[in-house]
Amino acid sequence: MGETIQQMRNQLNEYWQEMDKNKRKKIIIISVIVVLTVVILTIILSRPKYEVLYEDLSLKDMAQITKKLDEMGVKWKTPSKDDTTTILVPADMKNKIKIELASYGLPKEGYGFMDAFKESSWTMTDYDKKERMKYALQNELSSTISEIDGIENATVYIDIKEDTGFVLEEAELETTASVFIERSDNRPLKAETIAAIKNLVAGSVNMDPDNVKIIDSEGKLLTDEQEEDFLLTDQFVIKNNLESKINDSLKAFLENVFGPGNVDIRSSVKINFDSEKTSVVEFAPPIEGSDEGLIRSMEQIEEHMVGGTAAGRPGQDSNESYPMPEDGNEKYDKISNTINYELNEINKEIRKAPGQVEDITVAVLINKNAIVDGEFTPALEEEIVDLIYAATGLDTKQVQVVAQNFRTTDLDEEKDKKSINWLAIILSIAAASAGVAYGIYRRQKRQEEEKEIGSEIDEETLIESEVQDLEFETEESKMKAQIEKLVENKPEIVAQLIRTWLNE
Template structure:
């Protein structure tokens, strides 16, 4: 065990010894980032995420559900003023099944489930009320599934049947929508909700349905389709589109000066839907054109008995046509007859810093000159025309900050913690890639250098052997034959040894070329052993 640990520790030291200072700093930074990411992940995942178990609960149902959760030692959270109970996401579905088996929550929206516990001896009035409640509950469930709708409340009025048709009243309904934050339903969505309710109740027409939101704004348009003055849905949509386009143009100009969220613009455009066809006849009396000319001549011979000569007559008829032009013009529909523009601009923020460095922000009214400049800019942006009797009003006042706080939602970029986690992981990956690339580049460079050094050492050793062989031959020639036998023996042994060493040199060179990384590590180990001794 100790030997294995020493070997691993030796390899780690060997790895760090190959790194330069820059690579060591990068490696340490990666280790710190990885440690921070690990700690952050553990903190985020240590507590399980909570999801809504029930929402829009009455205080009684919320209290009973909380008591049951406490008995089972289940963590919970309260939101939305105690009307929403949050539990760990892994326990949501089994808790819902368990509470539904016990009839909780009692104040939840019910539909046709009311007929599952029908009692004997109920009156016709009670049965009608139960039927109406069932329809309302089913409609609420359906409307809740529409995107942008958090909750809904449906009330239906079904009048009693009358003997005479003239005395019969029509059914009516009202729908109150609780929209999600900053959700604005489209006209198509409102129309769909109206038709959904109308087709669920016998005799109910869409124009007899009123749809509002929790702020008291009427979202539906109860226009009579038989009214000649009513706009069609296409015309109304086009008018809204024109108004929205003018509002966006005005806001684009204002927000460049006062900042985003510090101005609001409302435009009411009256469009001309009359299709006019004109035919213009233009006659020029000064210009005439001959279109036809007729000439007739008549000759009558004289009476020879009377001694008189003959007679002749000529008649010319010329027809003229005056120059004229005919223009047939068909004017398009949807032209702007008049617009009314209302602009509200927030006060100007004034930031003051005291001697202690504390900042205090106050809002001051804008001066008249600035308001006049803003007025001119908006008029030019929307195409204001006095000849059309257009109306314009611009007011400077302090905005209510509580409205924006109520509408505050999670930003479009999502949860900041998720962004931090992704950024940390991305930085760690980039630093890791850079470190690995730097290590590989350095190892390749050092390997090439060591291979070159080995090649040089081998060449030097080979040169030494060649010189030694030449020196031996020279000495043998000088000494003569006294030691001829001994020298011959020594010379043969020397040449065999030299050939063997040359073969070893060639094998070492071939191995270094084929395995430069192994040779590099081997030489480093030799160098470290030399330093220890």
């Protein structure tokens, strides 16, 4: 085998040596061309083929889709550097990428008028064309409404009523529309925003704005009047909640020093519910630390003259020259430089969210009895004010601190009444118990006496005994009633009497 290969080499070498130079050059050139062709074809065929994923995209959708593709690790490109509406992806991944992006709700603008016109054909019926146009209109309106501040996403449904052609039609049908919106935050939509959405949808199909219904993600029907009421109510609730939070926080904070029930706080909060949008344009040099920008254009003009005057334009009289010395050795030089610098233009859009706290006023009432030595000094007042400024953590404009004796008379009277009521109950129970015990004692004693005297008792004696018992019980009941009446009408006397007994 080795000998055969060696023989072939020798034959080729002899053939190559016998060949003239022109043939050799031609063979070399052809070989190089064949090799380059094979390499180029290999590169082209092995390179992934890109197809259009989406086209005619808005800048918002373009930014969101490209960001998501980068997160997915998918290579993408645009047809040209200046094209910002078309995205190309590898052909073998196109369908998979579309499904993945659809799960994230991208693109949000969806089907548009351009798609409706592109997909039309001669086989399409008038009904199909109208439905495609309606679908495109719904998507265009949804995309437009989603651009409004405070709205994250919107979906529009339009029911276009057409003339049936019947003369004896009972009622004229009107076109209606429904708009489903998702808010970007918890702020309610303003009345003018809702009215603008209604007029936008109504104007697109020439219908009455009252036939446009707007529903939010919470299932509420939004109207011009309701949203204004909701706005005022929400503002009032937010203000009250913030004031209550500040009051409770400061009260708990100061009660650590003055004790529970010795501090009362009242605060008033001013909140700005207006939304503010500011656009700022700044110019700065492209090189940090430099006062000059990059040179955009530069023009330099130099004029030199030696021993004479500059010539004027043909056909015009030259200006009168000033007298010059006769030696003719004077010089005239003029250099003019015009430089245009390129600066960076920075556009900033600053949005101020509503609900900003502008200022707070706090009033503090302290129980004078809880202050050490009962003296409210200016130094103590200043110390409390500084603590409140630091504790609120907000822009507190004014703090007023007052020390007064808290009124506790009503509380003492209620305590005395409760103690007197308990004394009356105890005395009543004690009197009743004493009466019952005394009656039982008398009966037992009488029974013992009857046994000693004899078993026979005159009937008259029994009657007298029963009468005496009744009389005793009657007197005992009267005594109990008098005690209860005394406790009810003169509780302070009974209380004083009990205190005297206890002291003795």
